Amino acid sequence: MVGDKIREIRKEHNMTQEQLAQKIGVKRSVVSKYETGNIVPSIDQLYKIADVFSIWIGELLDNMTGDIIDNVIKKSAGAIVYGALQKEDEEIERTNAKLDIIVEIMFEELNEKGQQVAVERVQELARIAEYRKPSGPSQPQAKESEPDSDPNNA
Numbered sequence: 001m002v003g004d005k006i007r008e009i010r011k012e013h014n015m016t017q018e019q020l021a022q023k024i025g026v027k028r029s030v031v032s033k034y035e036t037g038n039i040v041p042s043i044d045q046l047y048k049i050a051d052v053f054s055i056w057i058g059e060l061l062d063n064m065t066g067d068i069i070d071n072v073i074k075k076s077a078g079a080i081v082y083g084a085l086q087k088e089d090e091e092i093e094r095t096n097a098k099l100d101i102i103v104e105i106m107f108e109e110l111n112e113k114g115q116q117v118a119v120e121r122v123q124e125l126a127r128i129a130e131y132r133k134p135s136g137p138s139q140p141q142a143k144e145s146e147p148d149s150d151p152n153n154a
Contacts, residue, residue: 002046005060007035009053024048040098043105057105 010020010031017031024031024045033039041049050057110118125131 001037002040002060003035003037006031006041006049009055009059010035013053020049020052023052040094040101043101046101046105058109061102061105 006020010017017035018028021028021031025048026045030039034041034045046057046060050060107115107118
């Protein structure tokens, strides 16, 4: 979790929550909430935190993607086992916000060519059935051609 990583790096630098809070312009309680996972830092805050510790922002996100995916899989599997798939809108929004942050940060770390290749790779994956959701986006249907006009039928 990103909060665990923030706490770990902060402690490695012998810094208190109060000191980190002052450096990034928030209250100590906000840093505490970041570290406990109660709130997710914005992209701007993640960049500020990375800057304070002179690290690449990816280090803060090290396990964030895996944690989110594991959490979603566990919750989905549990819901299926009990015969009910219920998600709270707030939880979905938080998960989507976390995923958006990851995608945006990682994409912005790429140069123009890297961004182009990333988009191409996602498009490639979207065309492979193995990687699509069963109810994934519908593929464009081939239009049936209209019957040719046959002058003999006129």
